[in-house]
Amino acid sequence: MPGLLEIHNLSKSFDTTKVINDFSMEVTEGTLCCLVGPNGAGKTTTMDLITGRIKPTSGKIVFANEDITAKHEHIIARSGIGRKFQVPAVLRDMTVRQNLEVAYSRQTNPFWNLFKFRVAGLKQKLDEIATLAGLTGRLNDRAGILSHGETQWLEIGMVLMQEPRLLLMDEPIAGMTEGEIEKTVRIFRDLRKTATLVVVEHDMGFVREIADEVVVMHMGSLLAQGTIQQIEGNARVREVYLGEQEAA
Numbered sequence: 001m002p003g004l005l006e007i008h009n010l011s012k013s014f015d016t017t018k019v020i021n022d023f024s025m026e027v028t029e030g031t032l033c034c035l036v037g038p039n040g041a042g043k044t045t046t047m048d049l050i051t052g053r054i055k056p057t058s059g060k061i062v063f064a065n066e067d068i069t070a071k072h073e074h075i076i077a078r079s080g081i082g083r084k085f086q087v088p089a090v091l092r093d094m095t096v097r098q099n100l101e102v103a104y105s106r107q108t109n110p111f112w113n114l115f116k117f118r119v120a121g122l123k124q125k126l127d128e129i130a131t132l133a134g135l136t137g138r139l140n141d142r143a144g145i146l147s148h149g150e151t152q153w154l155e156i157g158m159v160l161m162q163e164p165r166l167l168l169m170d171e172p173i174a175g176m177t178e179g180e181i182e183k184t185v186r187i188f189r190d191l192r193k194t195a196t197l198v199v200v201e202h203d204m205g206f207v208r209e210i211a212d213e214v215v216v217m218h219m220g221s222l223l224a225q226g227t228i229q230q231i232e233g234n235a236r237v238r239e240v241y242l243g244e245q246e247a248a
């Protein structure tokens, strides 16, 4: 079975610097893949390339058997790739419910039959997503009073309202408390049942809790791909990445 997302020999140069260098990876539908690697490895740039925010110098990106390499950013979003950015974009003066409704009205995916929540109405959908994002009981609160962690979960909920088939997240637990991270682990384990996820993360404790598969990037290239056990046992990975993390 081909992957839901396939990246083939991707390269990206900014001026004369090759930031992504012949990088390939594959994500199987229904799995959670963690993309890890040292600072500057090219993780965020890879997300930008997948979502069409920037275009590769060479290589190919295939999503759901369709070549999306040359497609416009909003067409890619509409085809079912959602992204949660690092910087929150919630409307602070609106309630959590209103934020989710606004996200829904910006809904970009016309493939209703791919929607996994199987809900009849918006209310039920809102409730399901609030549950998935750990926000039940918060729906009528103003978004501005949420904690940092809750704001992140609201953002995840807002992306889910757009029914992505593939969900990309860049450092979702940055700045969270221990308790918030634990709850995020539970949220991600839940999400994994209904969606395919690519999560950029450098906290290996978190990666160990959530990842089905781990992809390690180094200097714009694929260093290793495998289960967390394979990655942690890989001598090259220990040398260029994990060793440095343990020292820190």
Ligand SMILES: Nc1ncnc2c1ncn2[C@@H]1O[C@H](COP(=O)(O)OP(=O)(O)O)[C@@H](O)[C@H]1O
Pocket: 014, 019, 037, 038, 039, 040, 041, 042, 043, 044, 045, 046
């Ligand atoms: N627009 C850009 N112009 C020039 N260099 C860039 C640009 N965006 C990213 N880079 C460089 O590409 C490299 C990879 O960056 P990035 O993808 O943000 O890494 P990561 O997310 O893995 O920390 C870095 O060296 C960064 O400075």
Ligand SMILES: [Mg+2]
Pocket: 043, 044, 045
């Ligand atoms: Mg980054």
